[in-house]
Amino acid sequence: MSAILPPADRLWWKHPIDRVEGTWIALAFVWCMVMFFMMVLWHVYGDQNLSTETYKTTPDAFIANAQAMVDQYTVRTETDLEIPVVAPPAGSDIYLIARLWNFWPILELEKDKTYRLHLTSMDYNHGFSLQPTNLNIQIVPGYEHVLTVTPNQSGEFSIVCNEYCGIGHHMMVGRLYVR
Known part of the structure; x- marks a missing residue:
């Protein structure tokens, strides 16, 4: 991609995602979901939270x-x-x-x-x-x-x-x- 391209072609979301990028985005999303649900579980079942x-x-x-x-x-x-x-x-x-x-x-x-x-x-x-x-x-x-x-x-x-x-x-x- 180059700065010489017209503005409509420079928008990153209009270009296809490479397979490796997609894999990393999927892994990051899965890890975020795991951490989110672990926080909920730690709050409910953990002994470290004060009431x-x-x-x-x-x-x-x-x-x-x-x-x-x-x-x-x-x-x-x-x-x-x-x-x-x-x-x-x-x-x-x-x-x-x-x-x-x-x-x-x-x-x-x-x-x-x-x-x-x-x-x-x-x-x-x-x-x-x-x-x-x-x-x-x-x-x-x-x-x-x-x-x-x-x-x-x-x-x-x-x-x-x-x-x-x-x-x-x-x-x-x-x-x-x-x-």
């Missing part, structure tokens, strides 16, 4: 709920900052606040019991990464993210912020105990 609810909230309303939970279920305090450790009963709503540069409060949950974990940020976007389980969610200010969680192994877990949130980002680590 979350998200609601608009205000900092004052969320802090009131979190403070009520802390006042009712605090069992002790830890760290030099006197962060409360909260042990709510199974099946209850638990609240975790992310703010520069900490998670508040420390949660103590029971193994194989189900809880509704409410998350929000008071200031900037933060990340909630439960290590070493690789549970990740982005926490956005003004929104309350609700996860249904059932811890299936005992131990001490770290909650790490994986969204850069400023100069103290590297120190933003919380704790979660499962007994």
